[in-house]
Amino acid sequence: MNQPNKRTRTKVSSLGWTVTVVLFLIIYLVIQGERNHTNDQSVLNSEESRAQNVLDPFKEASRQSNLEKELEAQQSDLVQQNETDISKSKNYPVTSSQVSKKQTPANSNRPPPLNSSKQSKTAKPSLExxxxxxxxxxxxxxxxGLKYGPGSREKHRLLHVMRHAEDQPNRPGKHGVFAGEGNRKKVLALIDEAYLQANKGRKSVEKKKERNRIVYTVDMGRRIGFVGGQVGNKQGKPPAFKxxxxxxxxxxxxxxPL
Structure with a gap:
C-alpha cells in the first residue's frame, strides 16, 4: 500500500533537485555574463585611457606651438608698429624751439643745456x-607705464590679456570681453585708461592688496565690453562697465571687463 507514495515522493524530490540545479545554472550564467561585461568594459576603458595618454602630449605640443606662433605674430606686429611710429617722428618738421636748442654760445646769449646730447639719445618717443x-x-x-612680459598659461601676459578680446561661449562661468572687436590697440588703450584712473585715486576705483599683488576694480563710467562665457551668454551678454x-x-x- 505504501509503494506508490514512496515513488511519488521520490519523483517530487527528484523534480525539486532538478529545478534547483536549473535555477543555480541560470543564476551562475547571469553572474558570469555580468562579470564578462564588466571585464570587457574595463578593458575598453583601459584602452581608451591609454589612447588618451598617447594623444595628450601631442595635443599639448600642438597647443604650445600655436601659442608660440601667436606670440611671434604679436611681437612682429609690435615691431612694425614701433618702426612706423619712429618713421613718423622723423618726418615731423623742425620747429623754431628745436632750432633754438641747437644754438651755441657763438650765436646765442644763452649757454647750451647740460648733457643735451645724452638727453637726446636717451629720450623716449611719446606713445599714444x-x-x-x-x-x-x-x-x-x-x-x-604698464609692462607686459613672459608668464601665464599662454607664455606671455599680452597673449593672456588678448584672450579677453573675444568671447569664449563654451568657457565655464563668466568671461569678460573688451569692446573693440579684437583690436589690440583699443584693448590696451582701455587698460591704460583704467590704470591712469586708478593712480588718481578716484572714488570710482576700488583697490585691494593680495600679497605682492594689487587688484584694481575701476568703474569706467561707460560700456567697455560685455560679459560672455557660458553664464554671460545665458544672460544675454550683459554690458560691462568695470x-x-x-x-x-x-x-x-x-x-x-566686469
Whole structure:
C-alpha cells in the first residue's frame, strides 16, 4: 500500500533537485555574463585611457606651438608698429624751439643745456594710449607705464590679456570681453585708461592688496565690453562697465571687463 507514495515522493524530490540545479545554472550564467561585461568594459576603458595618454602630449605640443606662433605674430606686429611710429617722428618738421636748442654760445646769449646730447639719445618717443614700447627680453611697456612680459598659461601676459578680446561661449562661468572687436590697440588703450584712473585715486576705483599683488576694480563710467562665457551668454551678454586690473608693481598679471 505504501509503494506508490514512496515513488511519488521520490519523483517530487527528484523534480525539486532538478529545478534547483536549473535555477543555480541560470543564476551562475547571469553572474558570469555580468562579470564578462564588466571585464570587457574595463578593458575598453583601459584602452581608451591609454589612447588618451598617447594623444595628450601631442595635443599639448600642438597647443604650445600655436601659442608660440601667436606670440611671434604679436611681437612682429609690435615691431612694425614701433618702426612706423619712429618713421613718423622723423618726418615731423623742425620747429623754431628745436632750432633754438641747437644754438651755441657763438650765436646765442644763452649757454647750451647740460648733457643735451645724452638727453637726446636717451629720450623716449611719446606713445599714444594702446601703443607699446619694446624693452627687450620679450617685455613691452605701454604708454601708461604698464609692462607686459613672459608668464601665464599662454607664455606671455599680452597673449593672456588678448584672450579677453573675444568671447569664449563654451568657457565655464563668466568671461569678460573688451569692446573693440579684437583690436589690440583699443584693448590696451582701455587698460591704460583704467590704470591712469586708478593712480588718481578716484572714488570710482576700488583697490585691494593680495600679497605682492594689487587688484584694481575701476568703474569706467561707460560700456567697455560685455560679459560672455557660458553664464554671460545665458544672460544675454550683459554690458560691462568695470575693468579688473591685477598688477605686480607695474607688471600686468591680467585685466578683464566686469
Amino acid at each position: 594710449l594702446g601703443q607699446l614700447r619694446d624693452l627687450g627680453s620679450k617685455v613691452w611697456e605701454s604708454a601708461a 575693468i579688473r586690473l591685477i598688477l605686480e608693481g607695474t607688471n600686468v598679471i591680467t585685466a578683464f
